[in-house]
Amino acid sequence: MGKIRLSLVLVFMLVINVSISLLAQQDTIEIYIIDNFVTPELPHKLMLSFFTSEVCKSKLNINGTNEIIISNEPTDNHKIQIDLTNYALVAKTNYFTITVEGARGNSYTSEKDEFEIPKEIIVEGGSNFLMFCLFGGIVFALPSPVYVLAKENQYFSLTKEIPLIFLKSSGYNYPTGYFSVEYSHIINAPARNFFRTGYKHIIEIPGLEYVSPGLNYVTNFKGYNGISPEISLGLFKIFNTFTVYSRYRFSAKPGDPGSEFHEISLGLYSGFFAIYF
Numbered sequence: 001m002g003k004i005r006l007s008l009v010l011v012f013m014l015v016i017n018v019s020i021s022l023l024a025q026q027d028t029i030e031i032y033i034i035d036n037f038v039t040p041e042l043p044h045k046l047m048l049s050f051f052t053s054e055v056c057k058s059k060l061n062i063n064g065t066n067e068i069i070i071s072n073e074p075t076d077n078h079k080i081q082i083d084l085t086n087y088a089l090v091a092k093t094n095y096f097t098i099t100v101e102g103a104r105g106n107s108y109t110s111e112k113d114e115f116e117i118p119k120e121i122i123v124e125g126g127s128n129f130l131m132f133c134l135f136g137g138i139v140f141a142l143p144s145p146v147y148v149l150a151k152e153n154q155y156f157s158l159t160k161e162i163p164l165i166f167l168k169s170s171g172y173n174y175p176t177g178y179f180s181v182e183y184s185h186i187i188n189a190p191a192r193n194f195f196r197t198g199y200k201h202i203i204e205i206p207g208l209e210y211v212s213p214g215l216n217y218v219t220n221f222k223g224y225n226g227i228s229p230e231i232s233l234g235l236f237k238i239f240n241t242f243t244v245y246s247r248y249r250f251s252a253k254p255g256d257p258g259s260e261f262h263e264i265s266l267g268l269y270s271g272f273f274a275i276y277f
Contacts, residue, residue, distance in 0.1 A: 029053055029100045029108045034206075035173065038084070040118040046096075049079040056100045062087060063094055074103060084117070092116050144247075144267030148186055151258065159184040159265060165275050174210055174234075177201040182216070194220050194251075196228060209234030209243050218251050226253035234269065243269040 030053035039045045048060070048070075055074040061067050066087055070080045095112040146157035161182040166175040182196040198216030205211050212232040219225045230249035237243050246266050253259035 029056055029102055029106065031098055031100065031108075031110050033113070036113060036115065038115055038118060043083050043085045044117055046080075046082040046084055046115065048082070048096075049077075050098070052076050052078065052100055054102055056102045058098060058100045061097045061099065063089070063096075070098075089117055091119070140242075140268075140270060142268060144265045146184070146186075146263050146265040148189070148261055148263050150189065150261035153189075155186050155189045157184055157186040157189075157263065157265075159263075159267070161267065163269075165277060167277055174202045174204060177212075191220050191222070191224055194218055194224070198228070200230075200232065202234075209236065209245075212245075216249075224253055224259065226251055226256075226259065228252075241270055245269050 031050055032052070033048075033050040035047055035049040037047055039047065046062075052058070053076075055076050057072060057074055058070040058078045059067055060070050060080065060082075062082075068080070068082060071078045093114065094116065095114045097112055098110040099107060101107040141160070143158040143160045146159050148155040148157045159182060161180050163178045163180045165179040167177050168175055177200055179199050180197070182198075184194040184196070186192050186194070196216040196218045198214055200212045200214035202210045202212045210233075212234065214230045214232065216228045216230065217225075218228045228249050228251035230247055232245045232247040234243045234245045244266070245268075247264070249263040249265070251261055251263070
């Protein structure tokens with residue numbers, strides 16, 4: 001009988017410990033940071049966005065002295081853009097912490113996340129400034145190399161896409177989508193020159209920059225008038241201005257069997273000359 005009572009007591013204590021552990025876990029609000037960077041241009045801005053495991057209020061503390069409200073209403077999607085001009089910051093070793101408060105009054109403060117203020121590029125002399133502009137122009141003007149497969153033939157192509165109209169988004173890195181024009185030259189193909197205009201939608205994804213489905217109208221102004229659906233993957237950024245992407249595209253003239261061809265390309269995305277709406 002005594003052994004049974006002892007066993008019941010042990011089971012009861014185990015249940016209590018598990019319950020206390022579960023309650024403690026429920027009191028912890030997980031924070032999943034999506035974006036955390038400082039813009040390179042002046043004025044420098046801290047761009048921060050994160051999700052939480054439950055709806056809650058949130059605030060930010062910079063270097064232990066500057067407290068800023070992020071979300072004053074309960075939400076699980078938190079975003080803020082902070083102008084750093086009026087804060088006493090150094091080039092390195094700046095940090096921030098995030099404090100969240102749940103509906104039950106449970107709160108949690110994150111570990112320190114460090115950030116740096118980008119160095120300003122000082123261009124001395126007109127010749128250096130001219131070289132800087134020429135370098136940027138050359139990089140922007142580079143065409144994309146393209147592998148083309150048409151029927152049983154293979155070709156090499158050069159393509160240049162220019163984004164013209166961007167649709168603003170609630171994010172900080174990329175727009176919702178953009179309209180563009182594009183010129184392609186397929187070397188040694190029967191039909192060599194193509195013009196496209198279309199829309200690309202941008203969806204930011206973890207691990208890569210974005211995935212972008214798109215649809216274009218394509219013509220060679222000599223009877224080939226068709227459509228070209230496509231899908232692009234933004235791979236990584238260079239110089240915080242250009243995004244290297246890979247793209248697959250299928251082009252066809254409706255009602256004309258045998259007019260189809262496939263394209264695989266590597267290119268640079270940038271919004272230098274785009275107009276935002």
